[in-house]
Amino acid sequence: MRRGAVPPHGQKTTEIVTAAQRNSARQSGLFDAPALPEGFCYSEEVLNAQEERRLLDRFALLPFKPFEFHQYLGNRRIVSFGFRYDYSERALRPSAPLPGCLKGLRETAAHFSGVEAAELRQVLVTEYAPNAGIGWHRDKPIFRDVIAFSFLAPCVLRFRRRSDADWERRKQILSPRSAYLLSGSARREWEHSIPPVRELRYSVTFRNFVEGDAARERR
Numbered sequence: 001m002r003r004g005a006v007p008p009h010g011q012k013t014t015e016i017v018t019a020a021q022r023n024s025a026r027q028s029g030l031f032d033a034p035a036l037p038e039g040f041c042y043s044e045e046v047l048n049a050q051e052e053r054r055l056l057d058r059f060a061l062l063p064f065k066p067f068e069f070h071q072y073l074g075n076r077r078i079v080s081f082g083f084r085y086d087y088s089e090r091a092l093r094p095s096a097p098l099p100g101c102l103k104g105l106r107e108t109a110a111h112f113s114g115v116e117a118a119e120l121r122q123v124l125v126t127e128y129a130p131n132a133g134i135g136w137h138r139d140k141p142i143f144r145d146v147i148a149f150s151f152l153a154p155c156v157l158r159f160r161r162r163s164d165a166d167w168e169r170r171k172q173i174l175s176p177r178s179a180y181l182l183s184g185s186a187r188r189e190w191e192h193s194i195p196p197v198r199e200l201r202y203s204v205t206f207r208n209f210v211e212g213d214a215a216r217e218r219r
Helices: 019-027 049-059 100-113 184-188
Strands: 040-044 065-069 072-081 083-086 091-094 122-128 134-137 143-152 155-163 166-174 179-182 191-194 201-209
Touching: 040 166, 049 100, 049 143, 049 201, 100 122, 100 143, 100 179, 100 201, 143 184
Parallel strands: none
Antiparallel strands: 040 179, 065 072, 072 083, 072 122, 083 091, 122 201, 134 191, 143 179, 143 201, 155 166, 155 191
């Protein structure tokens, strides 16, 4: 993690190891898989089961709508708070204020990422029904950091980056109640996607803005 963030007690966090530790571990077969993208931080059990259940009860009351992309309706449903991105106009639009049930989760996102809670002004809640996923993409350049939480079913977060005539590829299983941060290279250079899930899954994504000026940023 960055900016002095400290994981909560008992939280399993992707750690940075020294070259000597990596060489030693590689000899024992622990580091056979390629390293995940720089700027990607993942932690399990950021939330406990009771917190997850309480949030899932609240999600059931949210006004989800199908994801709309240039008149195409996706197979996942979303609801945005603070701001929403209008793909037809390529611009941010004001959205409903952050509900009280998500304010505690925003504080957790701030603690996990080292980003001030007040800067996390765009929030997206996504419902993935069975067979729903999300294709390859990078979040819009107006957004700086991406912090996301997973609920219910696990999924695979895939990464890819063009390398000469081929693609570099990485992946990370996202467990329920886990969180991840995309910053730096992972945020700007790598695309990510989630293949269709087998069971119902939810995610909550918090974003801040480049230079913190959401009203001015457009694309």
